[in-house]
Amino acid sequence: MILMFPLMAFAQKTKKVCGEYIYYAPSTQSLEDAKYTALERAKLQALADEFGTVITQSNSTVMTMENGKTDSRFFSLSGSEVKGEWIENVGEPEYEITFEQNMLVIKCAVCGRAREIQNSTVDFTAKILRNGTEEKFVSSEFHDGDNMYLYFQSPVDGYVAAYLIDESPTAFCLLPYQADSDGQQFVKHGEPYVFFAPEKAKEEMNLVDQYTLTCSGAAENDQIYVIFSPLPFTKAVDNAGGNLLPRQLTYREFTEWLANCRKKDNRMGVKVIHITVRP
Structure with a gap:
């Protein structure tokens, strides 16, 4: 009983979560890359639904040089970070692949074990x-x-x-x-x-x-x-x-x-x- 209790207590900290995402892939992206992107976003959706999100913003400047001329571009990206982390998949992800207006559309559904991010x-x-x-x-x-x-x-x-x-x-x-x-x-x-x-x-x-x-x-x-x-x-x-x-x-x-x-x-x-x- 002494050995089992810590394992039982820790198991309560993980939850089974499920999510799905519909991804519209650009024409330059391969099928495998598009499936991977859809899977990762389905995981994030599952974590966001269960644990919520934190709004973030990041700024960056990209410097390039071409034909002796320097060009700089400034990007400001806002988004959200989920307050949970994916531990492992439960079963295999499911995909539905269709085409809409000559665009590859991938719907991915996935379930897994996750836990809330702790300090x-x-x-x-x-x-x-x-x-x-x-x-x-x-x-x-x-x-x-x-x-x-x-x-x-x-x-x-x-x-x-x-x-x-x-x-x-x-x-x-x-x-x-x-x-x-x-x-x-x-x-x-x-x-x-x-x-x-x-x-x-x-x-x-x-x-x-x-x-x-x-x-x-x-x-x-x-x-x-x-x-x-x-x-x-x-x-x-x-x-x-x-x-x-x-x-x-x-x-x-x-x-x-x-x-x-x-x-x-x-x-x-x-x-x-x-x-x-x-x-």
């Missing part, structure tokens, strides 16, 4: 850097041959892991490093880390993996999952990758591992960073 998760900093190890090199746009680095900082001691999810989808373990037999990457509070750069390594340099992104065909849309917890956790069970690729596992295995970790640890936080790799 117990740690707010850490994670940024993806392109071809440089300083924060000014933050970018979500990469080209074939670009080097990628991860900037990380946390207000408390803990453990961090990072995975790249490609369009296949396959999960590649970027951190902890392949030569690290512990399967854990410890970080100290307040210290800035730049991973994947030997010159910035706080551990032995021969442990550090370096990553160069490649793209030979159409642009690829990938996701970087950065996972942090003050409590120890080990990376998912994975397999050696071929052709100099990182260790990998299927997307289903990755999501099951992450869901199990988050069920046991309500202080674990996850940030998903979207990047695009072009030829």
